[in-house]
Amino acid sequence: xxxxxxxPFFCYRLPEEKGLRIGVQRSxxxxxxxxxxxxxxxxxxxxxxxxPFDLTSENKIYFIQSDILxxxxxxxxxxxxxxxxxxxxxxxxxxxxxxSQKKDDYIASVVRLVDEIKKGExxxxxxxxxxxxxxxxLKDKLPKVFSxxxxxxxxxxxxxxxxxxxxxxxxxxxxxxxxxKAERVETVALAGTQxxxxxxxxxNKEEQLYVExxxxxxxxxxxxxxxxVDGPISVKAGNVYHLKTQLSGQMEDASSWTDLxxxxxxxxxxxxxxxxxxKPIIQRMEPSERGFYSGFLGFLDGNANFEFCVNLRxxxxxxxxxxxxxxxxxxxxxxxxxxxxxxxxxxxxxANVLETVK
Numbered sequence: 001x002x003x004x005x006x007x008p009f010f011c012y013r014l015p016e017e018k019g020l021r022i023g024v025q026r027s028x029x030x031x032x033x034x035x036x037x038x039x040x041x042x043x044x045x046x047x048x049x050x051x052p053f054d055l056t057s058e059n060k061i062y063f064i065q066s067d068i069l070x071x072x073x074x075x076x077x078x079x080x081x082x083x084x085x086x087x088x089x090x091x092x093x094x095x096x097x098x099x100s101q102k103k104d105d106y107i108a109s110v111v112r113l114v115d116e117i118k119k120g121e122x123x124x125x126x127x128x129x130x131x132x133x134x135x136x137x138l139k140d141k142l143p144k145v146f147s148x149x150x151x152x153x154x155x156x157x158x159x160x161x162x163x164x165x166x167x168x169x170x171x172x173x174x175x176x177x178x179x180x181k182a183e184r185v186e187t188v189a190l191a192g193t194q195x196x197x198x199x200x201x202x203x204n205k206e207e208q209l210y211v212e213x214x215x216x217x218x219x220x221x222x223x224x225x226x227x228x229v230d231g232p233i234s235v236k237a238g239n240v241y242h243l244k245t246q247l248s249g250q251m252e253d254a255s256s257w258t259d260l261x262x263x264x265x266x267x268x269x270x271x272x273x274x275x276x277x278x279k280p281i282i283q284r285m286e287p288s289e290r291g292f293y294s295g296f297l298g299f300l301d302g303n304a305n306f307e308f309c310v311n312l313r314x315x316x317x318x319x320x321x322x323x324x325x326x327x328x329x330x331x332x333x334x335x336x337x338x339x340x341x342x343x344x345x346x347x348x349x350x351a352n353v354l355e356t357v358k
Contacts, residue, residue: 006164008064010048011146012299013158014307020150020158021299023048023066028164033061036262040255046302050161053266053290053311054283062163063300101129101287106343107336109285116281117332124210125272125281127339128327130288131347133354139319141357146170148353156237157309159297169292170322171314172349174237177296178264179307180257185224186248189215189232191269191329193342197234197241203333208232208243210329211268215247218263222256224249238313238349240342257304261296270294270310272329291316293325313349324350 008025025047033039034055042049047066052059101109106129113125135141146160149172156172179186189212192204212232219227231245251257271294272278293316298308315322326346328339 006162008062008161008163010064010161010299011159012048013150015155015157019071022070023064023299024068025065026067027065030163031063031065033063036061036265037258039261040258042300043255043304044302045300048161048297048299049306049308050163050292050297051265051295052292053270053294054279059289059291062166064161064163100131103340105287106340110330110334110336110339113281113285113330114332114334114336117330122277122281123273123331124207124268125278125330126268126270126294126327127282127330128286128290128293128325129343131324131326133315133322133324133351134320135322135354135358136320138317138322138357142170142317144357145353148356152353153238153349156313157298159309159311159314161297167291168317169311169314170317170350171311172238173309173312173314174235174242175269175310175312177267177298177308177310178261180251180254181305183251183254184248185251185257185260186246187215187264189245189247189267189269190235190242192243193240193328193345195240195345200234200243203331203335204243206333207329207331208245210273212245212247214268214273215264218260219247219249222251222260222263223253224251224260226250238346240345254304261308265296266294267310269329270312270327290325294327313346315350315354322350322354 006028008030010023011020013020042063048064051061110127113127149158153172156174158172160170162168175190176188189208191208191211192200194204227249229245229247232243234241235244266275268275292311293314295311296308297311298306300306315324324347326343328342330339
């Protein structure tokens, strides 16, 4: 394949699957949306959807059309194919507009958050930070990085996408956002982080329950029937464990899937609760804008079926550095040192892969 200009593309692999789906859009002009409800026009289209954490005039939802679509059972071949695609012209000025928090600043912010939560400002706030990781000529090593991810994280949602003029990302997310097949939808409540599963702390249990209850309420409010709840159970993601509950339901009106997406996003797992209180706190206190981090993304099959994951354990890619994003749920019972260690543990998902190509 030969192309002379930047093109939008995506690579996406579901957990435990061998096949890697690759899509390329011939035109550089992408469909963009300023609201989740506007996505209803995509019902019969095949391609890849990328939504930010916070929708604004600058942070929009993008759709990469599958003009060329490859489903390959041999990941190594698929990754080789990407070497023929042009890389993004990276803008290193971006790093000057973002701030990376040192440990002391992060802990001071968590202390303030805990105080606000104890005063009743919110029950939980998910606080994130960005960490730059230097890799010389990273843009030339991206096929190798993605190949390492394919081998290392077989139980994750693996993604690599490029939106020309906006950004390029890679990630290995442990979290399903929403799956839809015909009238049946499924999601998970995933929260709490520990190195072992010997005994879950009350803080982690409470954090996970916030997410589970939120989803139950949304499913009921959206009129879903035959709601099923399974869990919580302990699941491993990279080198850490989380608590996970699976929730599913039947949609009486399958055309209302955008209403369900809009109601769910962002969940307490990436924002906090109640989210109308937690989100303004995040926007006020986090030193860097999240962009696509903690948004959702995934493949639409052309029949209004999809499987979207949450953009977690991910990085925004520049020419000589990767911007790694991590976060954690802060509650009234949070220990500042433990919260810092949790983000350090989560960083290893992407950092371990980048170390192999330095």
